[in-house]
Amino acid sequence: MSRATEQDIAACLRHSTTSLVKRYAHLSPSHLKRVVEKVARFEEIVTLKTENPVPTEIKLEIEPVVDQGQVT
Numbered sequence: 001m002s003r004a005t006e007q008d009i010a011a012c013l014r015h016s017t018t019s020l021v022k023r024y025a026h027l028s029p030s031h032l033k034r035v036v037e038k039v040a041r042f043e044e045i046v047t048l049k050t051e052n053p054v055p056t057e058i059k060l061e062i063e064p065v066v067d068q069g070q071v072t
Contacts, residue, residue: 006018006022009021009025
């Protein structure tokens with residue numbers, strides 16, 4: 001398969017689902033190898049992100065705004 005997704009191919013062929021595309025798509029070994037490599041890289045990225053998590057809480061120090069024009 002080229003870089004087109006199953007949804008892209010189904011849409012071009014005017015299929016309502018991707019089931020026919022899946023039935024007749026014969027994936028080449030080189031394509032499958034690229035997919036496996038992408039998944040492996042994704043797992044590495046996820047692992048790196050979980051080892052060095054970004055802080056989820058950000059504390060903001062906000063001072064109240066006082067209207068200088070009003071006198072009570």
